[in-house]
Amino acid sequence: MTPRVYLTGFMASGKSTVGPLVADALGYRFLDLDWLVVVRTGKSIPEIFAEGGAEAFRKAEAQALEETTRGESHVIASGGGSLVQPGAMDLAKGAGTVVWLRTSPETVARRVGSAGDRPMLWGDDGRPLAGAPLRQRIRELMNEREPSYAHADLTVDADASPEAVARAVVEAVRAL
Ligand SMILES: Nc1ncnc2c1ncn2[C@@H]1O[C@H](COP(=O)(O)OP(=O)(O)OP(=O)(O)O)[C@@H](O)[C@H]1O
Numbered sequence: 001m002t003p004r005v006y007l008t009g010f011m012a013s014g015k016s017t018v019g020p021l022v023a024d025a026l027g028y029r030f031l032d033l034d035w036l037v038v039v040r041t042g043k044s045i046p047e048i049f050a051e052g053g054a055e056a057f058r059k060a061e062a063q064a065l066e067e068t069t070r071g072e073s074h075v076i077a078s079g080g081g082s083l084v085q086p087g088a089m090d091l092a093k094g095a096g097t098v099v100w101l102r103t104s105p106e107t108v109a110r111r112v113g114s115a116g117d118r119p120m121l122w123g124d125d126g127r128p129l130a131g132a133p134l135r136q137r138i139r140e141l142m143n144e145r146e147p148s149y150a151h152a153d154l155t156v157d158a159d160a161s162p163e164a165v166a167r168a169v170v171e172a173v174r175a176l
């Protein structure tokens with residue numbers, strides 16, 4: 001069995017929700033990369049973006065990702081933008097199996113509800129997008145990122161229930 005399973009995919013694809021279910025089924029521990037960033041920096045994600053912009057966040061995120069490649073087996077919920085950064089997908093694939101939770105933009109829009117604590121879904125004025133501009137932003141960012149997510153080792157349809165998605169991930173990983 002692969003020592004680590006990295007879940008990747010767009011915001012609200014369910015990485016943090018499905019991850020613990022997959023970890024339980026495989027007998028691995030669960031680690032959330034966004035949580036690790038918050039713990040290591042001592043700041044919330046919106047605080048990191050507000051103080052140092054996306055650049056500061058990506059730097060902290062890259063350091064946290066590097067940390068996950070060492071140590072014991074884990075199921076890791078990566079951040080929605082982490083494995084699309086240069087070199088990050090290859091790093092994760094070298095350390096474990098990467099699974100893309102693929103969602104439709106409609107599912108994402110429904111699940112995020114409002115862009116609240118996700119700075120990548122805020123407007124130029126620093127306020128959360130809503131309605132049509134939010135849906136537009138989701139579509140644009142998803143189009144930009146999908147070619148990178150597609151480099152994952154495995155792809156699972158993540159529009160289904162968390163339990164069904166977790167089962168599909170476990171089956172796919174075991175079948176490797
Ligand atoms: N398969 C699912 N079915 C229905 N609702 C889901 C499913 N997966 C996640 N959700 C809901 O969608 C929201 C976002 O899920 P989650 O935080 O797990 O996404 P994420 O991929 O970790 O996003 P982010 O990249 O922003 O951390 C939560 O409210 C969660 O309860």
Ligand SMILES: O=C(O)C1=C[C@@H](O)[C@@H](O)[C@H](O)C1
Nearest residue numbers: 011034079080081118119120
């Ligand atoms: O898709 C993204 O770029 C992000 C997703 C979240 O998991 C967080 O890592 C952060 O809000 C940025």
Ligand SMILES: [Mg+2]
Nearest residue numbers: 015016034077
């Ligand atoms: Mg998450």
